[in-house]
Amino acid sequence: MGSWGLSSSQNEGRLDPTYRYETSWILPPRLLFFIRALLSLYAFVTLFFIFGWNGSHGMSEESRHSFSYFTHLTYWGLAFYYAFAASHSCSYWLTGTSFLARWPRALQGAHAMLYSTVVVFPWIVTAVFWALLAPSDGFSSPFSLWSNTSQHALNASYALFEIVFPRTEPPAFLQMVPIVVILGLYLGLAYLTLETEGFYVYEFLDPRTNSTGIVAGYIVGILAAAVVVFLIVRYVIVLRLWLTEKKLGMAGKFRSSGKAKMVVGKSPTAQRQSEVAPTNRPSPGLMS
Numbered sequence: 001m002g003s004w005g006l007s008s009s010q011n012e013g014r015l016d017p018t019y020r021y022e023t024s025w026i027l028p029p030r031l032l033f034f035i036r037a038l039l040s041l042y043a044f045v046t047l048f049f050i051f052g053w054n055g056s057h058g059m060s061e062e063s064r065h066s067f068s069y070f071t072h073l074t075y076w077g078l079a080f081y082y083a084f085a086a087s088h089s090c091s092y093w094l095t096g097t098s099f100l101a102r103w104p105r106a107l108q109g110a111h112a113m114l115y116s117t118v119v120v121f122p123w124i125v126t127a128v129f130w131a132l133l134a135p136s137d138g139f140s141s142p143f144s145l146w147s148n149t150s151q152h153a154l155n156a157s158y159a160l161f162e163i164v165f166p167r168t169e170p171p172a173f174l175q176m177v178p179i180v181v182i183l184g185l186y187l188g189l190a191y192l193t194l195e196t197e198g199f200y201v202y203e204f205l206d207p208r209t210n211s212t213g214i215v216a217g218y219i220v221g222i223l224a225a226a227v228v229v230f231l232i233v234r235y236v237i238v239l240r241l242w243l244t245e246k247k248l249g250m251a252g253k254f255r256s257s258g259k260a261k262m263v264v265g266k267s268p269t270a271q272r273q274s275e276v277a278p279t280n281r282p283s284p285g286l287m288s
Contacts, residue, residue, distance in 0.1 A: 015100075015105065015108040015109065015112065016100060016101065016108065017101075018167075019092055019098060019101070019167075019254070020166065020167040020168050020169060020252075021085065021088060021098075021100055021111065021112075021115065021166065021168055022085075022088045022089045022091075022092040022098045022100060022166075023089070023092065023166065023167050023252050023253060023254055024165050024166050024167060024252065024253060025165075025166075025167050025240075025244040025245065025250045025251070025252050025253070026165065026244075026250065026253070027165055027253065028093075028253045029089055029092055029093035029253065029254070029255055030093050032089045032165070032166070033086050033089035033090040033093055035161070035165075036082050036085045036086035036089060037082075037083075037086040037090075039078075039082045039158060039161070040079055040080075040081075040082035040083040040085075040086055042150075043075060043078050043079035043082065043158070044079045044083075046075070046147070046150045046151070047072075047075065047076065047079060050063070050066075050147055051063045053143060053147075065193075065197065065199075068189060068190070068193040068197070068201050069201055070121075070125065070186050070201075071125050071129065071151055071152065072151070073186070074117070074121045074122060074125055074155070075151050075155060077114070077117060077118065077121070078118060078122065078155060078158050080114075081114050081115070081117075081118045082158070084111065084114075085162075087099055088100040088111075092255060093255055096255050112171070112175075113175060113178050115162065115168065115171070116171040116175040116178070116179060116230075117178070117179065117182065118158070118159060118162055119159050119162050119163050119171075119233050119237075120159070120179055120226060120229050120230050120233055121159075121179075121226075122155040122156045122158060122159040123156055123159060123229050123233075124222065124225060124226055124229060125151075125152060125155060126152055126153060126155060126156045127225070128222065129148075129152040130152065132202075132204055133202065133203075134148070134152075159233075163233060163236055163237060163240070164240060167252045168237065169237070169241070170233075170234040170235070170237040170238050170241070171230070171233075171234055171237075173234075175230070176227060176230050179226055179227075179230055180223060180226065180227070183222065183223055183226055184223075187219060190202065190205055191205075204218045205218070205219075
């Protein structure tokens with residue numbers, strides 16, 4: 001496992017030769033696909049239902065403005081990540097080779113970077129919303145309660161699922177760079193929205209209600225929180241790998257001879273061989 005740059009599998013010449021993004025240590029590929037597809041569907045239905053609700057209640061401008069909010073942008077990211085992740089798990093389950101394995105190396109790297117944002121950003125969105133932005137007197141309607149719960153609470157469960165259940169390796173430390181860069185770019189979008197639309201997307205960025213020092217403190221604090229969350233997530237994944245693969249011997253469930261198999265108690269080299277080129281012969285390391 002490469003801590004700073006490439007993972008061990010990447011150093012061997014391929015991004016993900018053992019299908020860690022497509023498989024789980026406990027869920028068979030078929031079930032992992034269905035769960036990911038269902039979560040993606042829920043996220044897309046939520047987004048488009050909000051658009052429909054706004055349009056039918058004379059608030060179409062709210063839908064247009066939503067693309068200036070970090071909450072909505074990260075929720076779109078969750079929806080699309082889970083759609084792609086589901087397609088990768090499905091293609092691996094059906095054919096034994098995922099779409100991800102057939103993609104150009106640049107797109108494979110982009111998927112790895114998207115994974116890093118999915119397991120980090122939802123925690124920041126949830127913490128900032130409930131600490132600074134949630135209405136103190138409660139939500140004004142059942143729709144407002146549902147939409148905010150979906151985007152500011154359930155989003156964290158999306159991140160938790162991808163931390164706990166797939167066989168993914170921990171993100172390399174260099175993945176912190178795009179995390180910080182994306183947050184910096186969003187800050188530029190927030191102030192671009194002020195210039196073009198005439199409003200602050202978040203009140204804590206408004207120097208008219210907060211001093212410039214407080215605004216700067218919020219910005220630096222959120223950037224620092226992103227780094228801390230990244231490190232926590234990274235080592236939770238390290239702990240998951242140690243617990244499931246080393247202590248419990250649950251190296252994963254894979255597609256073999258048309259159905260999922262669980263590899264138990266194998267060395268990393270033997271595990272990769274069984275994942276990349278499974279055979280139809282019974283193996284003492286395979287359990288149905």
